[in-house]
Amino acid sequence: MAxxxxxxxxxxxxxxxxxxxxxxxxxxxxxTLAVTTQAMNGIGMGLATTxxxxxxxxxxxxxxxxxxxxxxxxxFIVIIASFVTLIGFLxxxxxxSLYDSLGIYLTLITVNCIIFGRAEMFASKNGVVASALxxxxxxxxxxxxxxxxxxxxxIIGAGQWMGLTIPVIHDDPMLLFIMPAGGFFTLGxxxxxxxxxxxxxxxxxxxxxxxxxxxxxxxxxxxx
Amino acid sequence: xxxxxxxxxxxxxxxxxxxxxxMGICPFLGVSKKLDSAAGMGVAVTFVMICxxxxxxxIHHGILVPNGLEYLDTVVFILVIALFVQLVENFLKxxxxxxxxxxxxxLPLITxxxxxxxxxxxxxxxxxxxxxxxxxxxxxxxxxxxxxVIFSGVRKKLEYADIPETFKGVxxxxxxxxxxxxxxxxxxxxxx
Numbered sequence: 001m002a003x004x005x006x007x008x009x010x011x012x013x014x015x016x017x018x019x020x021x022x023x024x025x026x027x028x029x030x031x032t033l034a035v036t037t038q039a040m041n042g043i044g045m046g047l048a049t050t051x052x053x054x055x056x057x058x059x060x061x062x063x064x065x066x067x068x069x070x071x072x073x074x075x076f077i078v079i080i081a082s083f084v085t086l087i088g089f090l091x092x093x094x095x096x097s098l099y100d101s102l103g104i105y106l107t108l109i110t111v112n113c114i115i116f117g118r119a120e121m122f123a124s125k126n127g128v129v130a131s132a133l134x135x136x137x138x139x140x141x142x143x144x145x146x147x148x149x150x151x152x153x154x155i156i157g158a159g160q161w162m163g164l165t166i167p168v169i170h171d172d173p174m175l176l177f178i179m180p181a182g183g184f185f186t187l188g189x190x191x192x193x194x195x196x197x198x199x200x201x202x203x204x205x206x207x208x209x210x211x212x213x214x215x216x217x218x219x220x221x222x223x224x
Numbered sequence: 225x226x227x228x229x230x231x232x233x234x235x236x237x238x239x240x241x242x243x244x245x246x247m248g249i250c251p252f253l254g255v256s257k258k259l260d261s262a263a264g265m266g267v268a269v270t271f272v273m274i275c276x277x278x279x280x281x282x283i284h285h286g287i288l289v290p291n292g293l294e295y296l297d298t299v300v301f302i303l304v305i306a307l308f309v310q311l312v313e314n315f316l317k318x319x320x321x322x323x324x325x326x327x328x329x330x331l332p333l334i335t336x337x338x339x340x341x342x343x344x345x346x347x348x349x350x351x352x353x354x355x356x357x358x359x360x361x362x363x364x365x366x367x368x369x370x371x372x373v374i375f376s377g378v379r380k381k382l383e384y385a386d387i388p389e390t391f392k393g394v395x396x397x398x399x400x401x402x403x404x405x406x407x408x409x410x411x412x413x414x415x416x
Binding site for chain 1 (some may be wrong): 241244245246247248249250270295296297298299302303306307335342345349371383387390391394395396397398399401402403405406409
């Protein structure tokens with residue numbers, strides 16, 4: 001029992017640091033770059049993705065023996081898209097300001113490779129509890145990465161942070177950081193820092209691991 | 225005529241899908257290592273974007289809106305795109321094998337490309353007419369190809385550069401992408 005509990009804790013914590021989806025596994029780059037002009041948006045996007053990930057992981061792992069292997073990809077897509085529609089309604093109703101600032105990227109959670117990757121790699125092979133913990137861990141890891149990106153960009157690029165005004169920088173902020181170019185730059189710097197700090201070398205390129213299309217492209221490495 | 229040119233050029237340059245809307249980052253970073261694969265991916269994405277627009281626009285305005293089912297957009301669009309990509313792949317394989325051999329490998333990669341879903345949703349959100357949607361899809365696809373082709377040239381130089389150990393691989397690529405993105409900011413004042 002103790003060992004079982006340990007492995008469940010591991011499912012939860014691995015997504016936060018060791019297999020952080022954005023910074024280590026380099027998945028889900030589009031929302032990471034697009035919505036992180038403010039720390040608050042980063043948290044909102046992170047939590048919305050966590051919700052979808054949790055819902056889809058639970059449903060997919062519960063149905064994993066019912067869904068035929070051949071049609072699993074369309075089945076997964078429908079489940080994920082349904083949860084995305086649901087969170088869209090919830091945000092529109094309760095947090096309309098966040099709904100407006102996330103805009104089209106909320107819809108695009110459907111094609112976020114983190115969610116599809118977890119469904120394919122984890123939820124379709126494991127039980128409901130393990131899949132739920134995996135989703136929460138990955139979701140928290142993603143939220144932390146987005147919050148970090150958003151904080152750096154908002155502080156340097158706008159001289160503000162979560163509604164606070166940062167002295168000195170606010171008088172003359174580096175606007176570039178909240179522009180698209182700053183997104184690429186900040187993410188590059190953060191990944192370089194992670195490379196420096198981590199003992200085990202993370203993959204140098206975007207890996208085929210977790211890519212829903214790895215099977216289709218025959219892991220040809222053309223995408224490397 | 226003027227609106228058509230404005231939609232085309234703004235989808236291509238000022239609101240470039242990759243460099244200012246951050247859609248399709250995975251193929252942008254993944255398939256941009258060689259010039260010919262970058263161009264191949266670009267053509268395939270442009271093709272699928274236009275086809276996806278042709279299919280999803282009538283579905284939205286002909287079936288979903290009259291029945292008050294607009295909220296099903298996401299579910300229906302992604303399924304239609306996935307089915308359609310598969311269909312195109314099979315069609316090319318049977319009927320145009322020469323085109324299949326050059327584009328075929330990229331087609332499965334496109335299903336989960338957010339730029340394709342993005343362009344169909346944007347067409348609806350912006351309230352474009354059918355013709356304007358097609359132009360927007362064409363511009364978006366061409367802009368995607370332009371970004372990929374330019375970036376493949378940058379990456380070729382990057383291969384031979386002497387980069388500090390920590391920055392090798394993805395960090396250096398992202399910082400190079402940031403500089404390319406700055407160059408696209410130059411188009412920002414093109415339309416007012």
